[in-house]
Amino acid sequence: MQEKHILICAGTGCISSGSMQVYEALKKELQKQRLESKVRIILSGCHGFCEKGPIFIVYPEDIFYCGVSAEDVPALVTEHLLQGKIVERLLYKDAQTGEGITSHAEIPFYSKQKRLALRNCGVIDPENIDEYIMRGVYQGLERVLRMEPQEIINEVKGSGLRGRGGAGFPTGMKWEFAYHNRQDKKYVVCNADEGDPGAFMDRSVLEGDPHAVLEGIMIAGRAIGSDEAYIYVRAEYPLAIRRLRTAIAQAEAYRVAGENILGSEFNFKINIKEGAGAFVCGEETALLASIEGARGMPRPRPPFPAFKGLWEKPTCINNVETLANVPLIIRKGSAWYTTIGTEGSKGTKIFALTGKVNNTGLCEVPMGITLREIIFDIGGGLQGGKKFKAVQIGGPSGGCIPESLLDLPVDYDSLHSAGAMMGSGGMVVMDEGTCMVDLARYFLAFTQSESCGKCTPCREGTKRMLEILERITQGKGKAEDIPRLERLALAVKDGSLCGLGQTAPNPVLTTLRYFRDEYEAHILEHRCPAGQCSALLTYYIDAELCTGCRACTRVCPAEAITGEKKEPHVIDEEKCISCGNCVERCKFDAIKTK
Amino acid sequence: MTNSIGEIDNADVMFVIGANPTAAHPVIGYRLKMAAKNGATLIVADPRQIELVDYADVFLRLRPGTNEALLNGMIHVILAEGLADEKFIRERTEGFPEMAAVVKKYTPAYAAEITGVPAADIRRAARLFAGAENASIFYTLGITNHTTGTDGVLSVANLALVTGHVGKPSSGVNPLRGQNNVQGACDMGALPNVFTGYQGVGERGARFKFGRAWGTRLNPRPGLTITEVFDAIYTKEIKFLYIMGENPALTEANLHHVRGALEKVDFLVVQDIFFTETAAYADVVLPAAAFAEKEGTFTNTERRVQMVRKAINPPGEAKPDWVILSALARELRLKWNYATPAEIFQEIARLNPAYAGISYQRLEKEGGLQWPCPDAKHPGTPYLHQDKFVRGKGLFTPVEYQPPAEEPDSDYSLLLTTGRILFHYNTMTRYSGAIEPFKPEEVAQVNPADAGHLGVVEGETVKLSSRRGHIAVRITITDAVPPGVIYVTFHYRESAVNLLTGSALDPVTKTPEFKICAVKMEKLATAGA
Amino acid sequence: MITLTINGHRVEVEAGSTILEAAEKLGIFIPTLCHDPRFTPAGACRMCLVEVERARALMAACSVPVMEGMAVHTDTERVHAARKENLRLLLANHPLDCLTCEKNGDCRLQEYCYRYGIAESDYQGARKEYALDESNPFLIRDLNKCVLCGLCVRVCHEINGAGAIDFTNRGFYTKVAPAFDDALEASSCVFCGMCVDVCPVGALTPKQGLRRGRPWELQKVRTTCPFCGTGCGLELSVKDDRVVGVKGDPASPVSRGQTCVKGRFGLDFLHSPDRLQKPLMRKNGEMVEASWEEALSLIASKMRGLRGREMAGFSSARATNEENYLFQKLFRMLGSNNIDHCARL
Known part of the structure; x- marks a missing residue:
């Protein structure tokens, strides 16, 4: 054999x-x-x-x-x-x-995927450094040891790489700022505090290819003139942490990390800091505060971390996926990298595809691919052949994009102009059964509870937005709630201290933009078009199907169902509390909603 | 202080010895803590684990009464390791060889034996202090309230001189003065041996100057210190005592002796804002105005003269001290005619060269001014000894370690040390409606080992006695004090700790040894008190 | 130096200055709740938001450093809308009991609501419902009035160093509290009272002077603290011949507005019923009230009968320079150098 x-x-x-x-x-x-x-x-x-x-x-x-x-x-x-x-x-x-x-x-x-950041994931044993070295890893590090910092920075700038953590800031520029800020001590921080529900791209890279991230960190360190890094990982990622620790130990043993790397004068120490799971700690200044041992609360920017970061030292913070791209750019050159992607967005992006699609999972696609290709080709279309309604991109503070924009190319600028954002790469697909008001309420409930409470618009504003959305989904909305919600959402977006607050209104603003009619239906017609907001459903009994078995009357807590035995029953709309008990109980599918 | 409080912000090394600033000088305590937090090196030497220890890089937990051995040990290390500032010693000091000769025997091992501080820590502290760009020493009564208090101060000066850490910003010797105007009272000559501005009563020129200004002949013989006054009452040499704003019947050491003297003196006048323990012995009690009820100036620990302004009227018939003194002077047929404190201040400025440039007008306009301020254009002096010392060259003084006057023995096996807590200030705060209910009684600190030995528990009231008296006091059991040491504050008349302290004095300053005496602790039930 | 324009007015400030500092230089008003130049900027209240040309979002003037050629606008509709929205949000979660609030007339939230015409909020919904904390003798904590500016937290951490309080919980339920939500007296709090001084609203109120005067009725007297040798500057609030409030004097070169528990909360000894109000004389072993004339003439007659060296006087480290001077002058003129005070204690 x-x-x-x-x-x-x-x-x-x-x-x-x-x-x-x-x-x-x-x-x-x-x-x-x-x-x-x-x-x-x-x-x-x-x-x-x-x-x-x-x-x-x-x-x-x-x-x-x-x-x-x-x-x-x-x-x-x-x-x-x-x-x-x-x-x-x-x-x-x-x-x-x-x-x-x-x-x-x-x-x-x-x-349809183009696996760059995920190039080694699923291909090699993440706990064995020899496999990496065979795959060419650490060649990038070797190369930068022979380069001047400015050359490294130029290479990264030339590649057009932008931050994959959400905001899409040009990585090379960030490095350049940190490089030019001459101080005795500087830090590199790897942001692995992946907090978006359902997102697991950073986790997969860390678990599947930890050395690529370490190499990216050290290249960044070499470029900006730093000798120490922190990887801030969620404590909920025990496997990632274990594999990182193993990788660091192996890299140090092989002299590709630690003292005198590859025989050079370059020393680099990599620390792991476990985060305690606050969503806001993914925001870079809150993350730095957390590493320093303070409560994870954002600090005003400017000064940006590249000028005054960890312990007030110049700090370059990059996300896991960004850093995983770096060794490849160094190895293959920026010219090669720029062949992938669009004018303003080079390379690939990993998305966590989830929701009502057939193929959920992690996919890495070249920038510029359309949403349709991701959802229908890679994702295999919607489950049960249902009709597509919207896709939420960019995590809980991303935006909802409607069917009319399915051919939108996926890049930073197109998404931004559509009111969504790249974010960390969450992609939730929704079918016609999803109520967009309730969806906005759901995401707001998340961001609201994860607000750190520091700045007024985010702390108070997201709460009030949530309260308004709750009222609307409960059928207690008023006509003036829509303009009020809009005014408030814009104020929170414009006035909040950090990215959490500045983006939290996105689900509300985009659903107001693309699905305003659903809001109006809830408020003006007391109707949930998707049939999802239970408080807004009107239950009635189809006399044709009802056998008068009385089963429903016994489970109705409001005594809203009346009728003679073996005669069709009726529901008193005034009394009905829309609990849905009767629907579950009816064997004849006679209870309908409108 | 040779330096200013504000200079703490820029200190590299701060050496706090025999001081508990977070309790006794809280605002200075904040500065020290924040400087340490912001990266300055903090060395703390204290028998007790005071709050600053939490911020310290080195904690030297020395046995009470061994300051000089510790400081000599540090100087020994500095000399042995070549860390001294030789240029500074050469150019700006004298007496170095004599000092160095004495310090020779204080090896870290020998100093460790006396102080109980590990030799390695003594070395570390010495290296940090000597190696600093700038370094300040802060001390208070933990240095001076000993029979060897003068030696302690001289040792501190030796350390500053040998490292050249004096006469620069954030570098110097900084006694933190305990009371709001203790600096000013000294500056004004409320001392037996000097007139205003430290001009000796024995100096002919000074006597002539003051005699002419005051229109009288002046006594050339230095007078008696507080403790000597009490002794002189017993010998009938002193027959009349006038006490303005002090409460020796509670705050002096060896209270039995003090209270006996107050009882004995022919005529006692007490001028105060409360009917104090001392007032109870008086023949006449005069009601004084408090600080908010009058105008004047205080001089703080950094030599800054600042305005005190009248906010309210005194209660009843109470009057400001200066008004009372003027009235008495007139009663004594002296031609005093001061209409305002400003007039008095002008007279001070004329007679005290360090205050010559200070006036109420300037204080109003510029805020406080730090003396020396020799003329109306002078901006004041943030730190002293910049180019030369007052006496010319800085003088090293050899100091040998000497044990305290009274040490624990088989009868009185614990060492009692005294001090303040944050919430009280001597006895005045006992009249505060807010503070008094919050900290209404003494809580003495006892080490768990000593508590265990006697079988006393947290919160128990025990009997403490010395060869001079006894008190009952509630205790708390804590590692803040080392085994064999008990700490009691002097704020509470109900448990007046100075009934226990001794009257041994520093031979030069006549300061009593408040910080050390031998006591025994007994359970109240068995003691039957 | 950096040149920028604010509302079209050119101003030159040092590099590293904030927009707020530049605006102050021009006398242009920018509201703030969480700003204090002594502390790390927080950028939390978002009242100071201004519009900067070519910047995407509004910027917090308190923390954004000026840049060459920056063009700032503080009075645009967008800026006003943001400030008003902030006030509406704060007011929606703040009791409107200004009639009895100690801060009435000295409250920055009230001042800004007045300025921007926000009488009430159109947001209904949850409100903070915390129990009043009156457990310690020094100050009252009413977290319902707290706007979470964090000034108290910063003064506690950055000035005092006690670090007794911090933010706890998240989002809407964020509040300032000691660790484990213990009482202040069980925490590392040393009751310096500086948190009270920096609170812009009525969340922290000193117990001293409660219901004894409105801010505008108080006469302010700057003086020097009578306790330890540090010599902190204090600002006394006076009404009806009573000291009803004490604050640290920020202009003091010594203390820069800092205080400790004694200076901040211990001055009520001034109004103690135990204060001496009349001279007392011992007659037949009893202390009885006397007139000043009687008392002084008795003392003078005793002194006249003695030689200088038979008299002694203890002056006071508590009294003023002027009084100490007079005291030693008096004794020395009578021939006595037996003058001392407790310098050694």
Whole structure:
């Protein structure tokens, strides 16, 4: 038998769907079949296709199995490894034809992607530095050791790389500011405080390719003249933290970090700081305060961290995904990098695709791809063939983009002009059953509770916006609530201290912009067009379907249903509290809403 | 202080010895804490774990009464390691060889043996202090309230001179004066040996100057200090005592002796704002106005003369001290005719060269002025000894360590040390409606080991006695005091700690040894008190 | 030096100055609730928002440093709208009990609402509902009135160093409290009272002088603290011949407005009923009230009968320079150098 490599995904998604059990079962089975010496198992980072996990790839033939469980292992070993037969039932099935696809490159989820930041994720063992070095990692570091800081900065500036954490500030410029601010001590900070619900791109990079991030950090350090970095990671990412610690220890042992890196005069120390899970700590000044041991509250900018950052020293803060791109730019050159993406947005962006699409997971796409391609090609369209309504981009403070803008190219400026933002790359797809007012309320409830409470507009304003939205979804909205909400949203956006408050109104502003009619329906007609706001639903009984079984009358807490036995019943709209108990109870689908 | 309070902000190294500024000089305490927080090095030497220790880089927990051994040990390290400022010593000081000879035997090991401070810490403190760009020493009564108080002050000066840390901004010797106008009272000559402006009563020129100004002949013999006055009452040499605004019946050491003297003196006048413990012994009590009821000036610890302004009228028939003194002078047929404190100040400025350039007009316009301020154009002096010392060259004085007058023994096995707490100021705050209910009684600090030994518990009231008297006092059990040491403040008449303290004096300044005496602690029940 | 324009007026200020400082130089009004030049800028209240040409968002004048050629506008509709919205938001969560509030007339929230014509807020909804904290003898904490400017937190951390209070909770439920929401007296608070002095609204009120006078009725007298040797500057508030309030004097070169518990809260000894009000003389072993004439003539007669060296006088480190001077002058003129005071204690 030819020697095989088997990659089992050990990303958090696959671990939770059972990949470690698959791993154990495989080890056992190989022992049983005496194949240990012939097969090497590699626990890889995330492949992104979490929807279909656990993922199990056999090399060299590159066969992509998904949804593998421990029970499938004996069959895989016997049939595939020993007999050379592909196990059809574990292949990915084409959504249209239903046929099995063997190579992941042919799966639509992957075929439109361009994996740069995720280049090693799912390909190598994140806990083994040798695999990185084989893949060319640390060549970028080696190269910058021979470059002048300004050359490094020029390279990054030339690549057009912009911050992937949300705001999209040009990375090279940020470095240049920190570089020109000559002081004895400077810091690099890697922002790995990924706080958007549902976002896990940074986590996947850290878990799947920690050395790429370390290399990016050290290149930044070399460029700005720093010798120490902090990686601020959420404590909720234990696997990422473990792999980072392992990676730092290995890098130090290999002299690609620590003292006299690669025999040069360059020293660099990397610390890990675990964050306690406050959303606002993703904001750079709050993050710095948190590293300093203070309460994670934003500080006014300017002065920007590049001038006065951690412990008042010049500090360059970059996000994980940004830093993961850096070694590649250094290695392959900025000219190569600029071939990918659009005029104003170079390179790729990772999105966490979620919501009502078929293929949820992590995808990295070239800038400029349209929303339609992401949602319908990579995402495989909407679940249950429902109609697309909107996509929320950029996390809880992103904006909702309607169907009419599906062909919008995904880049910083287009998204901004549509009222959304790149953000960290959350992408929530909604179908026609989603109430946009309720959606805005939902996101506001999140940002409101995560407001640090420091500045007036965010602390008080998001609360009042939430209260107005709650009133509207409860059918207690007033006509003047819409202009009031708009006025307030603009004030919070314009007046807040940090990015959290400045963007928190986005879901409200975009839904007001694209789905104003839904607000009006709630307020003026006391109607929720999506049929989602329970307080606004009017229940009635379809006399045709009602058998008069009386089941509904027994569960109605408001005694709103009356009717003779075996006669069609009626609901008293005045008494009805729209709890929905009767709907669940009715065996004949006779209770309807309008 | 040789320097200004504001200079703390720029200090590199601050050495606080025998001072508890966060309690006794809170605003200076804030500055020291913030300077330490902002990166300045803080060295604290104290038997107790005072609040500043939390901010300190080095904590030298020395046995009470061993300041001179510690300072000599530090100077030894500085000389042995070549850290002294030789240029400064050469150009601006004298007496160095004699001092160096004495310090020779104070190796860190020897100093450690006396002080109980690890030798390594003594070395570290010495290196930090000597190596600083600028360094200030702050001390208060923890240095001076000993029979060796003068030696302590001289040792502090030796340390500053040997490192050249004096005569520059943020570098110098800074006694923090305890009371609002103790600096001013000294400047004014409320001392037995000097007229206003430290002009000796024994100096012919000074006597001539003041005699002419006051139109009288003046006594050339220095008078008696407070403690000597009490002794002289017992010997009938003093028959009349006039006490203005002091309360020795509570705040002096060895109270039995003091109270006996107050009892004995032929005629006692007490002039105060309250009917104090001392007033109870008086023949006449005169009601005085408080600070907010009169005009005048105070001089603070950094030599800054500042205005005190009248806000309200005195209660009843109470009068400002200056009004009372003027009236008495007239009664004594002296030709005093002061209409305002400003007139008195003009007379002071004429007689005290350091105050010559200060006037009420300037104080109103410019705020406080720091003396020396020799003429009306002079901006005042933020720090002293810039180019030369008052006496010319800075003088080193050899200082040997000497043990305290009274040390714990088998009968009185604990060492009592005294001081203040943040919330009270001597006895005045006991009349505050806000503060008094908050801190109504003494809480003595006892180390857990000593408490365990005697079987006393937190909050228990114990009997403390010395060879001179006894008090009952509630205790708290804390590591803030080292084993064998008990700490009591002097604010409370109900547990007047000076009934315990001794009357041993510093031979030069006649300051009593408030900071050390031997006591024993007993359970109240067994003591039967 | 940096040149910029504010509302079209050119002004030159030092590099590193803030827009607010430049505006102050021009005498242009910018409202602030959370600003104090002694502390790290917070940029929290957002009252000082101004429009800067070519900047996307409004900028906080208190913290944004000036730049060459900057063009600032403080009076545009957008700026006014933002300030008004802030006031509406603050007012929606603030009791309107100005009639009985100690801060009435000296409250910055009140002042700005007046200036911008915000009488009430059109936001209904949740309000803070915290119990009044009156547990310590020095100050009352009414967190319902707190606008979370953070000045108290900063004075506690950056000036006092006690760090007794900080922000706790998040979002709308943020409040300032000691660790674990303990009472102040159980925290590291040393009751310096500086938080009270910086509070722009009625959230922190000293108990001294409660209901004893409105801010505009008080006469202010600047003086020097009578406690320790530091010599802090104090500003006394006086009404009806009573000291009803004390604050640190920010103009004092010594204390720059700082105080400790004694100077800030301990001056009520002035009005103690135990103050001596009449001379007393011992007659037949009893202390009885006497007239000044009687008392002084008795003292003088005793002194006249003695030689200088038989008399002694203890002067006072508590009294003024002038009084100490007179005291030693008096004794020395009578031939006695037996003058001392407690310099050694």
